[in-house]
Amino acid sequence: MTFDVDSFVSSGKHAAAVIPVLIAFGYAFLRAGSAFPLLARAWRLVAGTSPISNERIAAYLRDQRDLSSFQFHSGLRPHSLRQTTQLIDWSDANDVSIERISKCGAYFDLRSLMINEAVLPSKGRTRLAGVATLVLLASTGGLLYGAAMMKYAYLSFRDDGRHFAIADDGARTLRWTLPALPAYGPALDKARCDTLSAGAAAAGFSVEQTSVLCKALGTPELDKMATENLRAQRLFVLFLAALVVGLFWSCGAWVNKTRAARTLSEELRERRSTNSGAGLATTADPT
Template sequence: MASLSSLLNNPILVSTGPFIIIFLIACIWFRAGTIVSLLERVWRLAAGKAEISDSKLIKLNKELRDIEQFNFLYGFKIKSIGQMHQIIEWMEKHKLGFADIRSTKKWIDMRTMTIQLPSESYIKWRIAGFIFCALLLMLTSFPLGLKSALLQFKDSKTWILLDKHKAEGLISNWVLGVNQCDGSQESKSLIPELTKSEKEIICQSFQDKEVTEYVEKTLHTQRLLFGFIFVALVLSIMNIAMKIKSYELARKLQETLAKPNN
């Protein structure tokens, strides 16, 4: 059973720990707008129990902490207590929930407390981007699930799928297996997409250990590359979907606020 000291001395944790801490601080700073609360704690650690005696400074620090907490929890970028009170009063007046406001905060004009939507081209481009990423995701899933290395010959520019037992065309419907390499030249000549030297290279790959290792290494790199692209596309699709949802919620909220009883 691992002890706490062994976990803390883990080389991976030791090497990545500072970067994780910096990343977390940057995330808090970005979302809250400031890090006064964090700096105040650092000051208390450095100066001990030194207390602030000035009443105005105490009030200012309290307001800054309230603003940071409000921005961090609800995702706003307010800069004063007045703006915070304005949002809360606006919500109470129109009987709005924080879930609605948090999803549509991007479209709220803090000066006029109204919903300001972009032009229709905004949502059209997001829908087009969603469809484009979805199509790329489908294409990326194909090489990600392959058990053969995807290679291209320089001379014929032919793309092939190669493993330990056979090579097949990515587009053309042909297969060159181990049995064909051991057989007559006639079976190999039925593949016009490849040059003679390329066919020999494929046959050699079934026997040559170095070539086999190269194919396995290429397959590993291929999976890592397309796996990274796959994850990036999934995150992009989620991001676009959230933006489309935010736009639709803001549009409905705008219609609700435009009613006479609001």
């Protein structure tokens, strides 16, 4: 049986076209904090757009649609329309935008409409997290650079398990130094193998290893194995880089939320001290 490569490639292209749609649905679900908009649209596709006769049910569905819309656009998670309107009223009364409140994350309590300083990290912890964020960013750059510049494939001998590195310039002995950096010996290439006498060792390899490498260098089998290993090594490094990017994003978002909450807390506290009669709700005092 043969495979139709053109049909396979065409099917892969059609499957790849679905990925952005799935990403859009996933983003809408996470942003809105509810599957209600997606389920409501699916229901309209199945049952049509006929009006709901029961007014209480219709009102509930309208409220849920409005609540999900607010959650999607603001990034906040009020539990009801009443809590939503209270939040909007507080935003207008204190001249603080909904977007700025959203940047505070969970540090802004939607029930009491205050920034809860009891759970707000100290400035020292925030600075330390900021330094960690920069370290993660530098690590990401280092991993990506390492993946791009990687030219040695790491293989091992079947008999003794000793590792060695191989590239276009030949095979080299390999040893690891701290912090997990490879150190390479001199190269053993095909030209040098042709000058060696029988039973000779070269480039830090034993007699048996030198003999095996000299027979394998330049063969399609070794070239294929080296290419596959090099590709796998790069994919592994890229996977590590993706993990570090996730940590960087999470740590950076935490730092930004903490700083936004602290800045808003200090600003509202200053307003309250200068205009105590305005009755501004600022921060919850730590207990």
